[in-house]
Amino acid sequence: MKPADHANVFVLVPAAGSGSRMQAGINKQLLELQGQTVIEHTIDRLDRHPDVSGLILIAAEIDLTAMEAIAKRRAWPHLYRVITGGATRQHSVLSGLQALAAHPDCHDDSIVLVHDGARCLIDPLTISRVIAGIREHGVCGAALPVRDTIKKASDDGYVIETPDRSRLFAMQTPQGARFAPLLAAYQAMTAAGRILTDDLAVMEAAGHPVFLTAGNERNFKLTTRLDLQMAQWILNSGPEPSDALIKS
Ligand code: CTP
Ligand code: MG
Numbered sequence: 001m002k003p004a005d006h007a008n009v010f011v012l013v014p015a016a017g018s019g020s021r022m023q024a025g026i027n028k029q030l031l032e033l034q035g036q037t038v039i040e041h042t043i044d045r046l047d048r049h050p051d052v053s054g055l056i057l058i059a060a061e062i063d064l065t066a067m068e069a070i071a072k073r074r075a076w077p078h079l080y081r082v083i084t085g086g087a088t089r090q091h092s093v094l095s096g097l098q099a100l101a102a103h104p105d106c107h108d109d110s111i112v113l114v115h116d117g118a119r120c121l122i123d124p125l126t127i128s129r130v131i132a133g134i135r136e137h138g139v140c141g142a143a144l145p146v147r148d149t150i151k152k153a154s155d156d157g158y159v160i161e162t163p164d165r166s167r168l169f170a171m172q173t174p175q176g177a178r179f180a181p182l183l184a185a186y187q188a189m190t191a192a193g194r195i196l197t198d199d200l201a202v203m204e205a206a207g208h209p210v211f212l213t214a215g216n217e218r219n220f221k222l223t224t225r226l227d228l229q230m231a232q233w234i235l236n237s238g239p240e241p242s243d244a245l246i247k248s
Contacts, residue, residue, distance in 0.1 A: 009051045009110070012093055013057050014092040039120075042118075055078050057081075057083070058084070058093070094186045114176055137210075
């Protein structure tokens, strides 16, 4: 029998983007849904997961005062720090990893999840599946099979390729790995000037095998106005079935 894995679980929450596709004039994570900001919905759900022992919120410089005020008011038990992010999501996550290194309970084998601040309908079972996937496989992220056929096209609009849909997945977050290899991969890719759009891509580029586990259709990223309306509708339609399974 394998020994029990008591490694701590930390979550980095990148929320330092500008939300340009939302066209709201402010960071989409500061928009309100049912009387509270998007980032509060996200952190509420991460903070009450029974395995999570620390959280870092990564904010844009321009939003830092607003995010710090929210953090002070909400006083989430597991929130460790609010820090400033960088020019890309990759830079923001790297700043989060560097800040996490100072946490007294962060060790090389600690489990680190990265979860987009804009995915405010994250459910406890998806978080648990990703944690289990990291314990088992080292690197893991939440994903869903793509619904539509995906085509690769040239700049002038001609189709180059139609990949086999049964092998294609749309990535969600959480995604993560153990602290030491995740930090090393982020440092290496950033130093090499390779800018990647998700955490698994950083680990793949550094040569690690990565494993996919099931995401959740509700765990979409608020990107456009329609996403905001869908999230509102889901929140208005009452508790989610999986919420009942893990008590806060
Ligand atoms: N993010 C970040 N730092 C950046 C860019 C993005 O922390 N420099 C965060 C976003 O705040 C978001 C997540 O990464 O929670 C995923 O990014 P995305 O949905 O693309 O958000 P934005 O970049 O803000 O939106 P857009 O691309 O429409 O401008
Ligand atoms: Mg973006």
